[in-house]
Amino acid sequence: MNKSHLVTYQGNLSDDLRSFMCTTLRQAMADNQPSAKxxxxxxxxxxxxxxxxxxxxxESRVEFEWKTQDNDLIIExxxxxxKENAQRLYEQAARISQLSPSEIISEYKSKLxxxxxxxxxxxxxxxxxxxxxxAENIRINIQDMNDGxxxxxxxxxxxxxxxxxxxx
Amino acid sequence: xxxxILATKSTPLIELDTTIxxxxxxxxxxxxxxxxxxxxxxxxxxxxxxxFLPNTNFHFKLNYYNTSSNKALFIxxxxxxxIKKQKEQIKIIWEFDDENExxxxxxxxxxxxxxxxxxxxxxxxx
Numbered sequence: 001m002n003k004s005h006l007v008t009y010q011g012n013l014s015d016d017l018r019s020f021m022c023t024t025l026r027q028a029m030a031d032n033q034p035s036a037k038x039x040x041x042x043x044x045x046x047x048x049x050x051x052x053x054x055x056x057x058x059e060s061r062v063e064f065e066w067k068t069q070d071n072d073l074i075i076e077x078x079x080x081x082x083k084e085n086a087q088r089l090y091e092q093a094a095r096i097s098q099l100s101p102s103e104i105i106s107e108y109k110s111k112l113x114x115x116x117x118x119x120x121x122x123x124x125x126x127x128x129x130x131x132x133x134x135a136e137n138i139r140i141n142i143q144d145m146n147d148g149x150x151x152x153x154x155x156x157x158x159x160x161x162x163x164x165x166x167x168x
Numbered sequence: 169x170x171x172x173i174l175a176t177k178s179t180p181l182i183e184l185d186t187t188i189x190x191x192x193x194x195x196x197x198x199x200x201x202x203x204x205x206x207x208x209x210x211x212x213x214x215x216x217x218x219x220f221l222p223n224t225n226f227h228f229k230l231n232y233y234n235t236s237s238n239k240a241l242f243i244x245x246x247x248x249x250x251i252k253k254q255k256e257q258i259k260i261i262w263e264f265d266d267e268n269e270x271x272x273x274x275x276x277x278x279x280x281x282x283x284x285x286x287x288x289x290x291x292x293x294x
Contacts (some may be wrong), residue, residue: 021231039268040232047198051234054200112242113271113281117203123239136186 007066009102013054013079016112021048025066034055041133042158046075048126049154053079054091055120073158077160078151085144093154096127132157150162169219171212180230182209187221193244194229202236206244211248222255229263230271239256240277249284263289 011017022043024076029039046066053062055080065076081089085151096104108128141153161168180195188228199205221247226248233241252258261274263280274289 015176015178015198015200019196022196024197027280035206035269036265037269040268044232044234046269047232048233051198051200051236097213109281112239117201117236117239120201123202123236125238129238 003064003068006068007064007065009062011061013050013057013060013062015054018047018050018054018152021050021064028099031165033151036162037142042073042075044133045130045135045156046077048130049075049077051122052126052154053077053152056081056085056089056152057123068160069152073160074155075158076153076155078153080145080149081152083144083148083150086152088153089154090142092124093127093138098139100129101132104128108132134158136161169212169216173208179205182206184209184216184221186211186216186221189221189224191220191224191226193250194198194227194240197233197237197268199234199237202234202240206237206240209242210243210247213244213251217251218254218256220251220258223257224251224255225259225261225263227239227261227263227276228275231265232271233274238274242281245278245282245284252284259287260284261287263291266290278292 007028009021025043025046026039029042030036046064050062050064054060059080061079063078065074067074067076099107108125111124111128115124128137135156135158137157139155139157144152145151169189171199173179173182175181175195176196178196180193180197183192185191190205228241248258264272264275275286275288
């Protein structure tokens with residue numbers, strides 16, 4: 001198994017940090033010239049996971065990894081959350097992973113057009129957007145850490161072409 | 169009447185002014201709570217719907233936005249369309265970078281969902 005950790009971060013999460021990650025990842029990939037469209041999609045996946053982590057983590061602390069494994073890009077974010085939010089994320093990811101591409105697009109459009117923002121400012125579109133834009137799967141692992149705090153590890157796997165793998 | 173929200177590292181510039189032709193939303197948009205961020209602009213569009221000039225152009229020049237912003241921008245566009253129903257000359261101009269095909273597709277998706285004509289302009293984002 002060929003594995004490379006390309007970007008890792010552990011620490012507090014803020015709007016500025018997400019913006020910095022967005023810019024840094026875009027520039028790093030742009031230097032290697034994969035398609036701009038692919039860059040925007042991949043960075044978008046990372047931003048959506050970081051958005052969720054910042055929105056639902058009580059202390060806004062996060063562990064972020066951007067790595068390749070064989071011919072896949074893996075984006076992984078670990079954060080703490082309440083039991084309710086952790087289980088909701090887990091169930092949502094499990095349900096979305098079962099949807100067909102056309103069902104994902106249909107649900108995405110329906111939510112965009114008809115649903116409201118939730119109490120945390122989210123639109124419930126993040127995971128749908130990730131799947132809609134070509135992630136092969138979203139895996140959420142949750143674990144009770146006691147004291148009402150749960151650990152959430154969100155992983156996205158994106159198959160890369162040989163050229164993309166070399167570029168990233 | 170006008171509202172101006174300066175751009176930050178994670179939020180776009182918003183300039184809405186009923187006395188001039190050009191309205192602008194421009195930059196990166198990744199706020200955690202897009203509803204809160206865009207609410208003043210959304211309210212402004214509702215409260216001043218009848219005050220915009222008949223030939224107003226709404227320029228959107230975004231280089232990236234998160235899904236929370238996607239929802240907020242959809243609501244903003246809905247409000248603009250309500251204004252456009254009264255003032256048909258109003259245009260929605262969606263500017264995109266030549267190399268950022270993803271943003272072009274995002275604009276096309278909005279246009280399809282809203283069943284509205286967008287004017288797509290290829291430009292260099294700074």
